[in-house]
Amino acid sequence: MSDCRHLQLVLVRQQKNRLRCRHCHLTIPADELTSRYCPECFESSGKRRYDFDEVADATDGVTRYRCEDCGVMIEAK
Structure with a gap:
């Protein structure tokens, strides 16, 4: 983690x-x-x-963010 x-x-x-x-x-x-x-x-x-x-396109209603510090992808609805 x-x-x-x-x-x-x-x-x-x-x-x-x-x-x-x-x-x-x-x-x-x-x-x-x-x-x-x-x-x-x-x-x-x-x-x-x-x-x-x-x-x-994948229109699943999910907004995606990327952390600039560690590179992890975060999904939010």
């Missing part, structure tokens, strides 16, 4: 809607996908691949 009193808490933000490439598995926020093709596939192979799956 840690002696930390968890006085330096930082809110861990939930991630926005994300897309995962079906080929290279790059996960990127939908608003950062400026082109419709996967930038990682294009950079590595020169191919423009447009196949993405949506990654669902």
Whole structure:
């Protein structure tokens, strides 16, 4: 057990809607996908691949905090 009193808490933000490439598995926020093709596939192979799956967010109603001093994750409803 840690002696930390968890006085330096930082809110861990939930991630926005994300897309995962079906080929290279790059996960990127939908608003950062400026082109419709996967930038990682294009950079590595020169191919423009447009196949993405949506990654669902965990909307469980839990707020998460991280202690800056010891790194522990704290969940609160």
